[in-house]
Amino acid sequence: MSIQVSSELLDGMVLALLKREDMYGYIITNRIAESVSISVSTMYPVLRRLTTAGLLETYDKPFQGRNRRYYRITVAGRMKLVEILKDWEQYKVSLDEILYPENEKHRTREGVK
Template structure:
């Protein structure tokens, strides 16, 4: 099993992940959290404020659909959300390229075999 490391995720990166997910299809809130949790550790209580912020900025819209006697609130990316996502993707590619420039040149010394002495 691969050991994972907790890295702090910025709100912009989280916005980008949600918007990117919504380019594939519309999702309801819990399903968004479940999909994002496949990649990063995030709680339901973190995700809903993100969705509210994205909606407030007109980057996504909502609609309700009946499901087993209740309504599910679905989220859909807007045209403005798509434009914002394009900006985030551009920034991410630059950021990733800069980080890769450092990480790709890393030279980890070989582990010494046996004890010292």
């Protein structure tokens, strides 16, 4: 996909993944890369920033003689995810109004508008 993903949306994607289960960085990157174009060099600064902001916490688990750093969402991270999802829904509706004007009457009847 060639559409650029904002840092807030990327944060939301990471938080949403980690709400489901704890993961290590490589898996987080791969899961997000299934939907958007992202590199490992982009993801690790995002994970550090979210950790520094108190939205994630880390712990290490041994794996084949080395430690893997796992990320876990915090209570503050869950609250931030709710905020991001709310913003995303509003943004998506406003874009749909422009990109799909033929669906406007349908959306209005459904109470989305």
